[in-house]
Amino acid sequence: MVIEKAYFTIHEGLESKFEATFKEAVLYIAETKGYMNYRLLKSVETERKYVILIEWETLASHTEGFMSSDRFDKFTSLVDPFLENVEMEHLAPLHSDQKTHIFVGFLDAKNYTFDLKKGMVGYSYIPIRKVGFGMPSSIPRPLVRLNQSFIFIFATGFVFFSNWLFLMIPLIAGLMGLILHFNPVLKVGKRFLKKPLNQYIPEDAEQQNFNQKIAVSLLTISFIAHMFSIEWLAITAAVLVALASFIAILGFCIGCFVRFQWKQYQYKRSQHS
Template identity: 25%
Template structure:
């Protein structure tokens, strides 16, 4: 039985190896943990910048992927780039809301948004992609709307 071929380059592809996806998620989670432990909310600017750069220039320029994916076992499983872009947008949204709410003095909202981001990342690291589920539901909704 042959081993599946895993794309080890960082070039923009339609499918991204799961260990790279996990590397990004781990970077976000570590940033959240550091923020909560130190109460230094500016730390969340780091994953925000990383996600914005990754969204603009691709996974090749994602610092979290570069730092953390080599520490994880190489995975032959992949995730679709389309889903990753949606999840990336969700992460950016949660980070922007969290930071804006914190600096506007809306403490409860900042913790709710940070909690939602953390739950999504922990679920994803555990094998359930909440963003993928939401994207699927959105696509189903759009399909039903087109039929009527």
């Protein structure tokens, strides 16, 4: 893992607008393969100074995967008007007293805690505070893959056997995750992880929550259609769930793409209003 650290000095009077715009601009970064998560922090002692920390799987994920893409141009076109000065470097993790709580289930960012009392990765930071939604709660990637595989197996089972139990089981598990913040599939899977949770590549819980809503919606449509003997609709919805989960296992997140496009639409609409 490599951590990109950038100091941004913002033009006077534009701090609030920068913070809001950065939330939209960072979506271009999040689409890059190898991106893990980011944190936006603001200096307590120095006005107009921000720190952006972005975790990448490799250095090339940032320098080649992002900076050489058109996403970088789109990102800078949004952020550059606010910048008075920029300093950037890459850091390699050494050791840390970082304390994180990674919850098993699909949780809100408010449930995530992060301790920056002594900094992290062996680097001394200026006094800082979190702003925006810098570091959302996360789910270890193996648990995300487990949930995707679980949905794929049961949705495919319904397509071939037309048994309502193949829909009911993942539907109940998904609803428990969304409503009770307790996903039994992830709870069981956690027991088989061999490393501490924070040593796995994290997946954004907010995004997984969005994906789960799509899966639950399609499973609900399929289940209701099956109960009313509308088999073509039941099969179609189940196939869509199975296909989306299988593609996600292969590495492409359809839900991420849909959510990104929706966020972009909202942002463009707000710019014209």
